[in-house]
Amino acid sequence: MYVKYVVELTEDERTELEGLVAGGTKLVRKLKRAQALLAANEGYTDEAIASMVRLGTSTVYRTKRRFVEGGLERALNDDPRPGGSRKLTGKEEALLVATKRRFRPIMLTAITTIGGMVPLAFAGANSIGLSYTSFSLTLIGGMTTATLLTLLVVPVFYTLFDDAREYFLESLRSMLGRVSPTSSPAAGRPEPGKY
Numbered sequence: 001m002y003v004k005y006v007v008e009l010t011e012d013e014r015t016e017l018e019g020l021v022a023g024g025t026k027l028v029r030k031l032k033r034a035q036a037l038l039a040a041n042e043g044y045t046d047e048a049i050a051s052m053v054r055l056g057t058s059t060v061y062r063t064k065r066r067f068v069e070g071g072l073e074r075a076l077n078d079d080p081r082p083g084g085s086r087k088l089t090g091k092e093e094a095l096l097v098a099t100k101r102r103f104r105p106i107m108l109t110a111i112t113t114i115g116g117m118v119p120l121a122f123a124g125a126n127s128i129g130l131s132y133t134s135f136s137l138t139l140i141g142g143m144t145t146a147t148l149l150t151l152l153v154v155p156v157f158y159t160l161f162d163d164a165r166e167y168f169l170e171s172l173r174s175m176l177g178r179v180s181p182t183s184s185p186a187a188g189r190p191e192p193g194k195y
Contacts, residue, residue, distance in 0.1 A: 005064040007040035110147040
């Protein structure tokens with residue numbers, strides 16, 4: 001069933017819409033809806049408005065319906081979109097993104113270095129004349145340790161230190177917020193010019 005919504009703007013609503021259209025710095029959706037309402041107020045059909053403002057006829061229809069049912073504010077602005085609240089804080093999201101971006105290059109570097117040292121670790125002095133076994137085992141151990149530190153320990157300690165910093169700052173703010181004006185160092189000083 002197709003319902004025809006008639007838009008009749010008050011003088012204040014018309015002035016607000018004309019100001020919105022003339023401003024040009026607002027969101028495009030809001031601007032186009034304002035243009036559609038102004039054209040509807042002048043009596044244009046939905047198809048003509050859609051052609052002039054470059055909107056779909058269904059968008060013109062919905063904009064007019066929202067105006068008639070909820071007023072100008074509802075017609076111009078989007079309703080809140082459904083969805084859950086954020087599950088991660090900004091810091092947690094940053095850690096996940098950084099870990100995802102760093103994981104592959106770190107692992108490839110570690111694997112190729114360790115893979116290159118494995119033949120030296122198992123080769124004796126007979127095959128190349130010198131024994132590089134202790135050097136290769138040290139390098140393999142160092143790369144493994146560095147990889148674990150980089151991927152696991154550093155992000156964990158970053159999070160712990162950042163949480164401790166936030167706790168310290170919050171404690172400091174609460175202590176400074178409780179300081180009375182009479183206990184401040186400036187309270188015992190005379191005002192400038194009064195001795």
